[in-house]
Amino acid sequence: MEKHEIRIILLHEFKLGRNATEAAQNINQAWGPNTLTDRTARNWFVKFRSGDFSLNDKEGRGHVSTVDNDVLKATVESNPQTTCKELSLLFGVSVSTIFDHLKAIGKVKKLDKWVPHELNEKQKLRRLEISSSLLQRHKNLSFLDRIVTCDEKWILYDNRRRSGQWLDEDEAPKHMPKPALHPKKIMITVWWSSAGIIHYEFLQSGQTITGDRYCQELDDFHKKLLILQPALANRKGPILLHDNARPHISKQVQIKINELGYEVLPHPPYSPDLAPTDYHFFKHLDAFVANKF
Secondary structure, three states, X not given: OOHHHHHHHHHHHHHOOOOHHHHHHHHHHHHOOOOOOHHHHHHHHHHHHOOOOOOOOOOOOOOOOOOOHHHHHHHHHHOOOOOHHHHHHHHOOOHHHHHHHHHHOOOOOOOOOOOOOOOOHXXXXXXXXXXXXXXXXXXXXXXXXXXXXXXXXXXXXXXXXXXXXXXXXXXXOOOOOOOOOOOOEEEEEEEEEOOEEEEEEEOOOOOOOOHHHXXXXXXXXXXXXXXHOHHHHHHHOOEEEOOOOHHHXXXXXXXXXXXXXXXXOOOOOOOHHHOHHHHHHHHHHXXXXXXXX
16 A cells, blocks of 8 residues: 555544554554554654644655765865764755765764874974885885884773663662772783784883883893794894884983894884884784773
8 A cells, every 4th residue: 555545544543533553453454464553653643633634744754865975075075073963954954864875975973083292294294204205115125024013001900891781760770980090000012023923021010111121121022033033133134113202212222222233113203003003902902801800
């Protein structure tokens, strides 16, 4: 049956004084199961009781959307922070319609990413220069297999997180104590290359990286590198990639790097997104320790 025909019968049932459930049962009995749901019948009976006996869809329901995806894409890309509500008012359609069109053109909502520092123009130019030179060097002769990289990270003893709970309406949620203001934590250092992890170490509780400590880490790492990847340590020569943290660029560390004969890969200032350990190791480590105590 056509929708309009079902609505005529619903109005007829309403005029006879039947309720929505009875109307749905009568229609399904006469025209086959699942012809009409109770929910749909109730919605129409609510409309009839309000005095509205129109059998047409409300304006906008069932109509072909007039949103031009190319125009929508250009609008969003000109201001990525525009909300769906603002777009719905601009295009004269519902928020859900805007959401469907954004999904169709491959747009997804993502939160801003916090960064420790907003780059100024000079720093941006420096970043461009370094990145361009590294790309050109890679084109001339690949050096990625020579890179050894490292980083350090705090690991909390208590990694529990608040989470939602499916409970009965009158059931109280379980309690979870707030984390301590200064939680107990330990620092891990990781050294690795494209071949895998070469060295890692857990520092003593509360201990952090200093210039002297980093020199010791370099010595320990180099000894293991000689065993695990002797060709890289002796023939090719490792290229060290680390960020510009103070212990990494201290005077004693520079002396130690020269003693080991390492080349240091240029790293633009304030560029944590170019530190591979954050993306290829610590991200998985965070997932592993989540909600552990």
